[in-house]
Amino acid sequence: xxxxxxxxxxxxxxxxxxxxxxxxxxxxxxxxxxxxxxxxxxxxxxxxxxxxxxxxxxxxxxxxxxxxxxxxxxxxxxxxxxxxxxxxxxxxxxxxxxxxxxxxxxxxxxxxxxxxxxxxxxxxxxxxxxxxxxxxxxxxxxxxxxxxxxxxxxxxxxxxxxxxxxxxxxxxxxxxxxxxxxxxxxxxxxxxxxxxxxxxxxxxxxxxxxxxxxxxxxxxxxxxxxx
Amino acid sequence: xxxxxxxxxxxxxxxxxxxxxxxxxxxxxxxxxxxxxxxxxxxxxxxxxxxxxxxxxxxxxxxxxxxxxxxxxxxxxxxxxxxxxxxxxxxxxxxxxxxxxxxxxxxxxxxxxxxxxxxxxxxxxxxxxxxxxxxxxxxxxxxxxxxxxxxxxxxxxxxxxxxxxxxxxxxxxxxxxxxxxxxxxxxxxxxxxxxxxxxxxxxxxxxxxxxxxxxxxxxxxxxxxxx
DNA sequence: TATAATAGTTAGATTAATCTAACAAATAAA
DNA sequence: TTTATTTGTTAGATTAATCTAACTATTATA
Numbered sequence: 001x002x003x004x005x006x007x008x009x010x011x012x013x014x015x016x017x018x019x020x021x022x023x024x025x026x027x028x029x030x031x032x033x034x035x036x037x038x039x040x041x042x043x044x045x046x047x048x049x050x051x052x053x054x055x056x057x058x059x060x061x062x063x064x065x066x067x068x069x070x071x072x073x074x075x076x077x078x079x080x081x082x083x084x085x086x087x088x089x090x091x092x093x094x095x096x097x098x099x100x101x102x103x104x105x106x107x108x109x110x111x112x113x114x115x116x117x118x119x120x121x122x123x124x125x126x127x128x129x130x131x132x133x134x135x136x137x138x139x140x141x142x143x144x145x146x147x148x149x150x151x152x153x154x155x156x157x158x159x160x161x162x163x164x165x166x167x168x169x170x171x172x173x174x175x176x177x178x179x180x181x182x183x184x185x186x187x188x189x190x191x192x193x194x195x196x197x198x199x200x201x202x203x204x205x206x207x208x209x210x211x212x213x214x215x216x217x218x219x220x221x222x223x224x225x226x227x
Numbered sequence: 228x229x230x231x232x233x234x235x236x237x238x239x240x241x242x243x244x245x246x247x248x249x250x251x252x253x254x255x256x257x258x259x260x261x262x263x264x265x266x267x268x269x270x271x272x273x274x275x276x277x278x279x280x281x282x283x284x285x286x287x288x289x290x291x292x293x294x295x296x297x298x299x300x301x302x303x304x305x306x307x308x309x310x311x312x313x314x315x316x317x318x319x320x321x322x323x324x325x326x327x328x329x330x331x332x333x334x335x336x337x338x339x340x341x342x343x344x345x346x347x348x349x350x351x352x353x354x355x356x357x358x359x360x361x362x363x364x365x366x367x368x369x370x371x372x373x374x375x376x377x378x379x380x381x382x383x384x385x386x387x388x389x390x391x392x393x394x395x396x397x398x399x400x401x402x403x404x405x406x407x408x409x410x411x412x413x414x415x416x417x418x419x420x421x422x423x424x425x426x427x428x429x430x431x432x433x434x435x436x437x438x439x440x441x442x443x444x445x446x447x448x449x450x451x452x453x454x
Numbered sequence: 455t456a457t458a459a460t461a462g463t464t465a466g467a468t469t470a471a472t473c474t475a476a477c478a479a480a481t482a483a484a
Numbered sequence: 485t486t487t488a489t490t491t492g493t494t495a496g497a498t499t500a501a502t503c504t505a506a507c508t509a510t511t512a513t514a
Contacts, residue, residue: 236471260491
């Protein structure tokens with residue numbers, strides 16, 4: 001006996017998730033049709049159609065030619081999908097030996113599985129993690145995000161030990177580069193020297209590997225002071 | 228860069244799985260349109276349409292008004308889906324504390340996740356299980372099914388110890404009944420007495436709980452001799 | 455402020471998966 | 485062997501999600 005409280009299709013879920021991301025980034029909490037379409041890899045016409053449906057279902061506020069915002073219900077739904085996505089990423093990384101750059105694609109599929117019990121038990125099985133393998137916060141069952149008091153590696157002080165807790169750039173290229181440099185989550189980083197002219201840093205990773213990181217890289221790494 | 232070797236839709240996968248089950252049951256390895264439709268909860272007309280598509284894709288052999296059989300490719304695809312289904316059931320049961328009767332519904336969704344690595348790693352994580360929580364065999368990566376040398380509880384001898392290794396009836400009602408009677412997989416069963424007139428059995432479960440099981444029940448339980 | 459550029463919508467078509475209603479073939483029964 | 489029953493198919497429609505092409509609004513710029 002399945003109860004349809006409010007069933008969203010696979011596609012509707014993806015639109016909501018994209019809208020959540022865009023409205024967060026845009027700081028004014030608004031998003032536009034073209035932007036949304038580009039983000040999902042569909043044509044603007046397609047997005048317009050879907051926006052009408054999402055409005056019908058009271059998941060977004062939206063008027064013709066106007067900006068799009070999520071309603072509270074919409075936000076809650078989006079946060080639940082993000083919660084599922086990040087819990088699955090954690091599972092794949094911690095239990096199934098997936099690497100940083102491999103987890104996203106599979107989690108994109110797993111996040112649409114519908115089962116309250118699965119969600120609750122998976123969370124428990126993983127030990128109620130607060131951050132996913134990229135250091136992104138996992139919303140709790142009420143949609144509340146934990147705060148990570150981290151700073152950018154590009155802004156830290158020389159000769160103190162930090163640990164890597166997250167990344168700002170989630171591209172496969174970047175993540176694969178980090179793997180090669182043994183810059184994995186939780187590894188320690190100590191800044192030895194900063195070049196004034198290009199802000200590149202000489203860093204010691206895990207007390208063994210010394211490397212030089214460009215400012216492009218250090219601007220995308222989140223770290224926390226150890227001890 | 229995703230390579231589309233031969234992508235099956237969610238629905239096509241479900242048709243293949245149903246066809247596999249039906250052709251196995253029917254022993255002549257054939258299935259009919261109505262039977263298939265009934266099994267999937269769709270109208271025969273819908274099934275006819277899909278059968279044409281599956282034939283196009285060389286997954287089934289089928290002529291108008293004729294019987295349906297799976298091709299080798301079709302069988303392989305079906306076995307892969309069954310493998311995924313049963314591995315996920317095992318995961319839910321063993322790792323996430325799902326009960327016997329809860330695993331199926333969620334595994335129906337999880338079996339459609341597309342990722343070779345996920346399949347390989349899940350199998351490894353679970354310790355390469357050969358049987359799922361209902362005692363059903365899990366096909367290996369080549370589609371080969373392990374053999375379970377078990378017998379029906381209704382056919383065993385009095386005063387020997389057996390363990391429960393599987394069920395023939397997978398209905399939620401039956402599984403929930405077994406739960407209540409503490410008849411879980413791997414529990415020991417000893418037949419104390421058999422009533423001649425109705426073949427009901429007085430059994431001792433796990434050396435503690437004595438109960439009477441009707442022939443309807445004992446005919447649906449698979450057991451193996453211990454020691 | 456008129457116009458060019460950008461952003462967004464509408465209309466009409468397509469594909470996958472489903473339905474109903476009407477029809478056709480195969481099989482069983484009288 | 486004719487007829488009734490069961491089984492399976494076709495035609496035409498529907499819904500969700502997408503597209504292209506043409507159109508309309510809004511915004512930026514000269």
